[in-house]
Amino acid sequence: MKAPAFDYLRAASLAEALSALAQHGESAKLLAGGQSLVPALNLRLLAPEILIDLNEVPELKGVSVENGRLRLGALTRHSELERSALIREHAPLLAEAIRHVAHPAIRSRGTIGGNLAHADPASELPACAVALGAELVIAGQGGERRVAADDFFEGVYATNLAPDDILVAIEFPLAAPTRRHAFLELSRRMGDYALVGIACTADYAGGALRDLKPVFFAAGPRPTLAVRAAEALDGKPLDSAALDAAVEALGQDIEPEGDLQISAATRLHLARTLFRRAVAALAPEAPLARKQETAA
């Protein structure tokens, strides 16, 4: 199928893009990498009157370290997340996760801003943004505001963005030398959307994990920080008994649904298995017996 007819504006600045959005309201759509938007147009799931192309907006570009934070312009391509030495140094979780997102051709166009704005619950980057404590910089008619990643994702394809908002940049705290990360996902084939996945960061010292941020994706309508499982481990001597208790607590944190691919019970079982593997990857020194989850 072909996309329905639309007008097209290539914005040359953030001000021009914001003013076009204000003028056209909900009949406009922003175009970044087009890797989610264009398929939706071709399937006629969307029929905007005008596309506002962001690709030449300079304010949305660039990877830099500013004021002690790693700042990624919303137009930063997935392929740059793979290649950038700055990103590998300061947010290595992103560099690891991005290899699981689609395929090289899609990664050469897709952008981090488009990915986060699209808010697919099975997407890898939203979970990474929450696990890393990222802040989203948003421009709207009232000026600029900042939203914590954990408050940005509101549901399936739903975010805190108003129709006349533009996501400008994503800022990440610089990874401290003590900070560890783990990223795991299960999908039918490499590059497919996840059946379930986890992005996790933590400190490990004195035999205990601290400030553990295990964030699940494809396990609910939005990326979910497993608060109770994290509390069950935080600051406690990490051994098999502590891990078993955390895995048990995980059942109160996430309530995955079933779909055509797997049942809800299998998805929870896989989430528990991934959680065990993530903790073992974060703390390979810890005395953890290899235990497999029993499928429900």
Ligand SMILES: Cc1cc2nc3c(=O)[nH]c(=O)nc-3n(C[C@H](O)[C@H](O)[C@H](O)COP(=O)(O)OP(=O)(O)OC[C@H]3O[C@@H](n4cnc5c(N)ncnc54)[C@H](O)[C@@H]3O)c2cc1C
């Ligand atoms: C075959 C295939 C497989 C894929 N597999 C995966 C996968 O495994 N994991 C995954 O996460 N993704 C996957 N994707 C999606 C890919 O990551 C997209 O690139 C991404 O979701 C959207 O980014 P984009 O830059 O292409 O945005 P676009 O498609 O251009 O836009 C997506 C949405 O975001 C809005 N938007 C874009 N930029 C902004 C902005 N700066 N401010 C506000 N709103 C904005 C648009 O208006 C639109 O609603 C896949 C895509 C394809 C085609």
